[in-house]
Each structure stands twice: as C-alpha cells, then as structure tokens.
Amino acid sequence: xxxxxxxxxxxxxxxxxxxxxxxxxxxxxxxxxxxxxxxxxxxxxxxxxxxxxxxxxxxxxxxxxxxxxxxxxxxxxxxxxxxxxxxxxxxxxxxxxxxxxxxxxxxxxxxxxxxxxxxxxxxxxxxxxxxxxxxxxxxxxxxxxxxxxxxxxxxxxxxxxxxxxxxxxxxxxxxxxxxxxxxxxxxxxxxxxxxxxxxxxxx
Numbered sequence: 258x259x260x261x262x263x264x265x266x267x268x269x270x271x272x273x274x275x276x277x278x279x280x281x282x283x284x285x286x287x288x289x290x291x292x293x294x295x296x297x298x299x300x301x302x303x304x305x306x307x308x309x310x311x312x313x314x315x316x317x318x319x320x321x322x323x324x325x326x327x328x329x330x331x332x333x334x335x336x337x338x339x340x341x342x343x344x345x346x347x348x349x350x351x352x353x354x355x356x357x358x359x360x361x362x363x364x365x366x367x368x369x370x371x372x373x374x375x376x377x378x379x380x381x382x383x384x385x386x387x388x389x390x391x392x393x394x395x396x397x398x399x400x401x402x403x404x405x406x407x408x409x410x411x412x413x414x415x416x417x418x419x420x421x422x423x424x425x426x427x428x429x430x431x432x433x434x435x436x437x438x439x440x441x442x443x444x445x446x447x448x449x450x451x452x453x454x455x456x457x458x459x460x
Contacts, residue, residue, distance in 0.1 A: 302338075302371075303338070303339040303370065303371045303372075303373045303375060304336050304337060304338050304339050304370075304371050305336065305337055305339050305349055305351055305363065305368040305369065305370050305371070306334070306335075306336045306368060306369045306371075307331050307332065307333050307334060307335050307336075307363075307367065307368050308333070308367070308368060308369045309333055309367040309368075310333075311333065311367075312332065312333060313330045313331060313332045313333060314330065314331050314333075314363055314364070314367045314368070315327045315329075315330055315363075316328055316329040316330060316331060316351070316353050316356065316361035316362065316363055317361060317362050317363075318356065318357060318361065318362070318381065318384065319362055319380045319381050319383070320343040320345075320347065320348030320350075320362045320380050321348075321380075322364070324383050324384075325362070325381075325383070325384065326384065328353070328355070328356040328357070328361050329353055329355060329356060329361060331363065337351040337352060337353065337363075338351060338352040339351055339352075339370060339371070339375055340352055340360055340375075340378065341375050341376045341377060341378030342365070342375040342376075342377060342378065343362070343377070343378065343380060344377055344379070346365065347364065347365055347366075348362045348363065348364060348365060349362065349363050349364075349365050349368060349370060349375070350362050350378045351363055357381070358381075362380075
C-alpha cells in the first residue's frame with residue numbers, strides 16, 4: 258500500500274481556510290435572517306382609493322375614531338398603498354409617511370380597496386391621555402366669592418281702619434207712644450163738640 262504524504266505548506270493553507278469558511282457561512286446566515294424579518298411595504302401591491310362625497314377623509318393613528326387621534330388627511334380621489342386591515346375589517350391600514358411607523362388607518366366605507374386579500378393587522382396601543390392639571394384647593398378657595406345674603410324687605414301692614422259707629426239719639430228724636438193721627442182726630446172731635454155746645458148755648 259502506498260502512503261500519501263502532504264506537503265507542510267498545503268497543510269497550513271488547509272488549516273487557515275477552515276476559519277475563513279466558518280466566517281463566511283455565519284455571515285450568509287445572518288444576511289438570510291435579516292432578509293426574512295423585512296416586511297413588505299404593501300400586500301401584493303394593493304392600494305386604496307378615496308371614494309367619499311366629502312372633500313377629504315381623516316387618517317388616524319389607529320382603527321377607532323374615538324380613541325386614536327388624526328395624523329393626516331387624504332383628498333377624495335387620491336390613492337395610497339394598503340398595508341392590512343383591522344380584525345373586524347372596518348378599518349384599512351395604509352402607508353402614510355409622517356405618521357408613527359409611516360402607517361395610518363382609514364375607515365373602510367370611505368375607500369375602495371383594489372382586488373386582493375389584505376392581511377389582518379393588530380391595532381397599535383392606545384395613546385396615553387394627557388395628564389390633567391390638578392387645582393390647588395387652597396388657591397381655588399381664594400377665588401370662591403360667596404355672595405352676601407341681602408335682606409329681603411319686610412312687609413309692614415297698613416294701619417287699621419277705624420270704622421265710626423253711629424248711635425241713635427233717643428233723647429231728641431224720641432217718638433211719642435200716641436200716634437199723631439189719633440191726636441189730630443181727638444182735637445177735631447173736641448172742636449166739633451165745642452162748636453155744638455156753643456150753638457146750644459146761644460139759644
């Protein structure tokens with residue numbers, strides 16, 4: 258059997274090439290890993306077109322008009338790349354430079370989506386509301402002016418009216434118990450009697 262002898266220079270080159278091969282293999286693995294984490298800008302070239310009757314629509318930071326603020330607007334008829342949709346399908350995520358993560362959300366009934374299937378995108382975290390300013394109670398108490406109670410005018414009753422009473426005067430206007438007609442009749446009778454007596458006495 259024939260023995261194979263390696264030259265020391267060839268053996269040294271082979272030993273030096275082993276670390277270089279390991280380095281290039283690891284570098285290609287890193288490059289492949291980075292390429293796999295890159296997300297495409299839009300789903301298969303899909304886009305949206307604003308079709309509302311209004312002059313423009315709002316672009317919000319998330320899929321809700323009551324929670325997320327407005328980050329921009331799109332005029333009617335304009336288009337934008339579509340990135341995904343909300344889990345319920347009511348909102349469409351679009352590419353919008355200047356917004357957080359260069360993405361915004363539009364209300365789906367106001368736009369028309371190109372044919373295709375959009376992936377579901379989870380909504381971003383809700384923004385933290387701004388801190389409300391607290392008021393120092395001691396300072397606020399200095400501006401609380403309590404109105405003074407004005408005394409209502411008191412009711413003074415009018416003076417009582419004295420009704421004069423009339424008493425019947427019995428002394429001057431007292432009537433005699435005998436009627437006046439009877440007195441006249443009695444005087445007439447006496448006169449006639451006297452007249453008759455005077456006639457008999459003349460004879």
